[in-house]
Amino acid sequence: MTSTTENSAVGRSSSTVTAAEARAVAEAAREQEWSRPSFAKGLYLGDFDLGLIHPWPQARADDVERGEAFMTALREYCQTMDGRAIERDSRIPDRHLAGLAELGVFGMKIPREYGGLGLSLVYYGRALALLGSVHPSLGALISAHQSIGVPEPVKVFGTDEQKQQYLPRCAAGAITAFLLTEPDVGSDPARMGCTAIPADDGGSYVLDGVKLWTTNGVIAELVVVMAKVPPYTAPDGTEHKGGITAFVVDMDSPGITVENRNAFMGLHGIENGVTRFHQVRVPAANRLGKEGQGLKIALTTLNTGRLSIPGLCVAAGKWSLKIAREWSNARTQWGRPVGKHEAVGKKIAFIAATTFALEAVFELCAEMADAGQKDIRIEAALAKLWSTELSCQIADELVQIRGGRGFETADSLEARGERAVAAEQLFRDLRINRIFEGSSEIMRLLIAREAVDAHLAAAGDLASADASLQDKARAAVGATGFYARWLPKLVAGAGMDPRSYGEFGRLARHLRYVERASRKLARQTFYGMGRWQAGLEHKQAFLGRIVDIGAELFAMAASCSRAEALLRSNPEHGAAAFELADAYCEQARLRVDASFEQLWKNTDDADHAVSRKVLAGDYAWLEAGILDSSEGTGPWIADATPGPSARENLHRKYRA
Numbered sequence: 001m002t003s004t005t006e007n008s009a010v011g012r013s014s015s016t017v018t019a020a021e022a023r024a025v026a027e028a029a030r031e032q033e034w035s036r037p038s039f040a041k042g043l044y045l046g047d048f049d050l051g052l053i054h055p056w057p058q059a060r061a062d063d064v065e066r067g068e069a070f071m072t073a074l075r076e077y078c079q080t081m082d083g084r085a086i087e088r089d090s091r092i093p094d095r096h097l098a099g100l101a102e103l104g105v106f107g108m109k110i111p112r113e114y115g116g117l118g119l120s121l122v123y124y125g126r127a128l129a130l131l132g133s134v135h136p137s138l139g140a141l142i143s144a145h146q147s148i149g150v151p152e153p154v155k156v157f158g159t160d161e162q163k164q165q166y167l168p169r170c171a172a173g174a175i176t177a178f179l180l181t182e183p184d185v186g187s188d189p190a191r192m193g194c195t196a197i198p199a200d201d202g203g204s205y206v207l208d209g210v211k212l213w214t215t216n217g218v219i220a221e222l223v224v225v226m227a228k229v230p231p232y233t234a235p236d237g238t239e240h241k242g243g244i245t246a247f248v249v250d251m252d253s254p255g256i257t258v259e260n261r262n263a264f265m266g267l268h269g270i271e272n273g274v275t276r277f278h279q280v281r282v283p284a285a286n287r288l289g290k291e292g293q294g295l296k297i298a299l300t301t302l303n304t305g306r307l308s309i310p311g312l313c314v315a316a317g318k319w320s321l322k323i324a325r326e327w328s329n330a331r332t333q334w335g336r337p338v339g340k341h342e343a344v345g346k347k348i349a350f351i352a353a354t355t356f357a358l359e360a361v362f363e364l365c366a367e368m369a370d371a372g373q374k375d376i377r378i379e380a381a382l383a384k385l386w387s388t389e390l391s392c393q394i395a396d397e398l399v400q401i402r403g404g405r406g407f408e409t410a411d412s413l414e415a416r417g418e419r420a421v422a423a424e425q426l427f428r429d430l431r432i433n434r435i436f437e438g439s440s441e442i443m444r445l446l447i448a449r450e451a452v453d454a455h456l457a458a459a460g461d462l463a464s465a466d467a468s469l470q471d472k473a474r475a476a477v478g479a480t481g482f483y484a485r486w487l488p489k490l491v492a493g494a495g496m497d498p499r500s501y502g503e504f505g506r507l508a509r510h511l512r513y514v515e516r517a518s519r520k521l522a523r524q525t526f527y528g529m530g531r532w533q534a535g536l537e538h539k540q541a542f543l544g545r546i547v548d549i550g551a552e553l554f555a556m557a558a559s560c561s562r563a564e565a566l567l568r569s570n571p572e573h574g575a576a577a578f579e580l581a582d583a584y585c586e587q588a589r590l591r592v593d594a595s596f597e598q599l600w601k602n603t604d605d606a607d608h609a610v611s612r613k614v615l616a617g618d619y620a621w622l623e624a625g626i627l628d629s630s631e632g633t634g635p636w637i638a639d640a641t642p643g644p645s646a647r648e649n650l651h652r653k654y655r656a
């Protein structure tokens, strides 16, 4: 069997991958079919279809019954766990791992026929939130195992044999991990250096490379690994293109070393490592899907996997609200409880309103995913982006409300005889959510790609940097036809009729605003397209605002729909839910209006020029007068070849 490294991005040495090739690899992995309706896609196209999220989707009675029974048992068990000890020892005790396995936590989302609990996504998310409120490392452990680790891709892409082989094992408590990132591969998988070379005449692959920041990797039994198969000619003469491919790998396979247990500013209990593969033989039967399908598998896994983090953000919001309420009543300064000073009161209102919206967004996405009739790709991505950004703001405000105590650790507070409130820990723990499973910047690019998809399809070569002038001229004719039909639809809509959405009472005007803003958003995207054409993809600040506006509009619509549903299902809280939804919408509208204004009135070009000069060193003189203790400690990015750290296999140590 011969392997060649031809002129494809995945076959090239990582350092030579160009921006265009990186985009091409991401584009090839993108799911392009839209066979089911998408509420959020419509939002970006000026087509606000409230009927897709209202009335609130109804969960199946059986799912609710099993979910509630499980939550009762989990809550009881969670009360026996000590989150403070996890924080102090930076470890989740083995007895908790065993206890959680006993409860079935490692198989919450695995179908019952494979030994799992078969819970709905709604209850899976609520369980994560509960676990995360004990210690966020528990949420990360379960989410890395079940949202992106072995069970999910095997469930969706595995063969029957693979499902039989792995799912019962995972459900019983075999911890798993998802290994995509490498020292040189963060947001850009085209640079992937990990290789899987076909061997044994097609019977196996030989895996080589290093994976970085493998959550659960230190203690995992099984991992999903993304590696690139080079183009090769099979013994029967057939040509194979290879490409990034997904494998299930048993961590007991010879040649695997876990070289470091990484430590972070937050998530102190996670077992996150550097995993090295040296000539690791992986049976071809362990390959998930086809060669070259790996990135698609990873991205598809993330589509619903992304809902875990919003679930965890809900827990952060709820805890912040509770602490903010209790503390702001208890602490008196300048003659009144601090919560009654307007500056603090505004923060409390932000936390309350945003927590209501966080829950609405998570629950709506999860209910829709469970019902399965809608395409929730964009909603899940929006939920991840928006929930992580807003929950970090909540934690920041909570620290501020707590004053000096917000900066003090729980242990120190307790040692002085005060209540051990870990606000600083929340602030640290939440921060990573804006980086992993798609950083906020990358999420904005992914969502923008979907949001302007219709424009790109219509404009075709007009929006392609590589097209000839002739092709562009032809494309312009086609695009003109599309826009001639589409633009008039963006002029008027239900949001202009003061009677629209009347059944929502005081919230109706917010829905009318969303409808109007949705059309405006589509028009503005069109103007951006007209102004920059192919250059639009580089206008990240412009596109980022477009995405952020859509996220707020989605959260507003979700909040209104949820308030209306709560009024019907739980009249006791219904009126309060309307107040909170109203408060969220009022706050969000100010942000939306500001973003609309900044689309065209901003410092983007000036900032770009400044950043160019910073990078060129023109302002390096400004850095004088400080010491940088990191200088001389090592290179920016560790060499992937075994370095001085390759001494001990921590996997053996910790698994034992």
Ligand SMILES: Cc1cc2nc3c(=O)[nH]c(=O)nc-3n(C[C@H](O)[C@H](O)[C@H](O)COP(=O)(O)OP(=O)(O)OC[C@H]3O[C@@H](n4cnc5c(N)ncnc54)[C@H](O)[C@@H]3O)c2cc1C
Pocket (backbone or CB within 6 Å): 144, 177, 178, 179, 180, 181, 185, 186, 187, 188, 212, 213, 214, 215, 216, 264, 267, 272, 432, 435, 436, 437, 438, 439, 440, 441, 442, 445, 540
């Ligand atoms: C605690 C922790 C747990 C993790 N768990 C896992 C895991 O289980 N499995 C796994 O595979 N990975 C894991 N990761 C890796 C994580 O997913 C990556 O950190 C993340 O994808 C970002 O990659 P990077 O850190 O290399 O940043 P880079 O890609 O180097 O990016 C640096 C900065 O540039 C921005 N940026 C990059 N490209 C662009 C662009 N085209 N346009 C605009 N901005 C851009 C990024 O948003 C970021 O702000 C984990 C990381 C941490 C810290």
